[in-house]
Amino acid sequence: xxxxxxxxxxxxxxxxxxxxxxxxxxxxxxxxxxxxxxxxxxxxxxxxxxxxxxxxxxxxxxxxxxxxxxxxxxxxxxxxxxxxxxxxxxxxxxxxxxxxxxxxxxxxxxx
Amino acid sequence: xxxxxxxxxxxxxxxxxxxxxxxxxxxxxxxxxxxxxxxxxxxxxxxxxxxxxxxxxxxxxxxxxxxxxxxxxxxxxxxxxxxxxxxxxxxxxxxxxxxxxxxxxxxxxxxxxxxx
Numbered sequence: 001x002x003x004x005x006x007x008x009x010x011x012x013x014x015x016x017x018x019x020x021x022x023x024x025x026x027x028x029x030x031x032x033x034x035x036x037x038x039x040x041x042x043x044x045x046x047x048x049x050x051x052x053x054x055x056x057x058x059x060x061x062x063x064x065x066x067x068x069x070x071x072x073x074x075x076x077x078x079x080x081x082x083x084x085x086x087x088x089x090x091x092x093x094x095x096x097x098x099x100x101x102x103x104x105x106x107x108x109x110x111x
Numbered sequence: 112x113x114x115x116x117x118x119x120x121x122x123x124x125x126x127x128x129x130x131x132x133x134x135x136x137x138x139x140x141x142x143x144x145x146x147x148x149x150x151x152x153x154x155x156x157x158x159x160x161x162x163x164x165x166x167x168x169x170x171x172x173x174x175x176x177x178x179x180x181x182x183x184x185x186x187x188x189x190x191x192x193x194x195x196x197x198x199x200x201x202x203x204x205x206x207x208x209x210x211x212x213x214x215x216x217x218x219x220x221x222x223x224x225x226x227x
Contacts, residue, residue, distance in 0.1 A: 004154075031213045042219035043200070050213045058214075090155075096213060099145050102154040 003027075006091050006103040013110050019078040021106050023091030029101075031094045032074035034058075034066065036087040037105075043090065049074055081110045113137060115203050117218035124191050125226055131187045132221040134201030138182035142206030145215060146175055146186055150197040158186075158199075191225040198222045 007022035025032065033048040035058075045058030047066040055066050063085060067075045074093075078085055086109050092100040116135045124130050136144065143162045149155040159168040164179040172189045188195055202215035 033214065035217075040219070043217040045214065048214055094213070099157040099160050100147075100155075100215065102156075104154050 029093035
């Protein structure tokens with residue numbers, strides 16, 4: 001069964017901390033994505049990557065960075081966490097032109 | 112930012128009712144329209160990928176239609192059951208560039224609650 005695995009289901013961090021959210025896929029997909037989901041706002045794209053070491057800004061990249069050193073792993077980094085980054089974070093992967101496979105999400109709370 | 116609109120925002124129906132919701136998207140540079148179902152505490156799951164104008168897809172009691180010329184898609188659920196309760200997301204994919212093919216633009220979803 002194909003999978004996208006997010007390392008943590010729930011995470012609580014303090015304001016100012018550097019936070020790493022990890023995502024791993026086992027399907028050899030070229031494309032990987034990070035979204036955040038907030039009530040009433042739907043899924044908003046933060047960053048995506050179409051190849052190793054390649055990244056593109058999504059619609060809300062401010063305050064985030066990403067890393068893709070290996071094809072199967074895509075990391076989202078909050079350089080200095082703030083309370084407005086409290087959210088549900090979803091990782092997804094896909095082949096070119098195909099639908100997404102999503103991870104189960106990480107609910108991050110910044111206090 | 113490309114606009115994908117879904118309506119209604121939420122819907123409450125009785126078990127056995129049939130229901131439908133709408134997704135509207137830009138009609139230019141169309142490549143594909145996706146529907147996902149997202150149950151609470153689970154990952155979104157793909158329902159349909161539709162690429163051709165006039166496409167109709169069916170999966171059990173759920174079906175979808177596509178009109179790329181006017182930029183809308185309908186999702187229908189026949190005889191709703193409590194287990195159909197979920198958020199239904201549509202997402203649009205542009206075909207203008209190779210890079211554009213890699214990402215989806217999501218609507219905000221329709222939250223369906225089916226009461227027994």
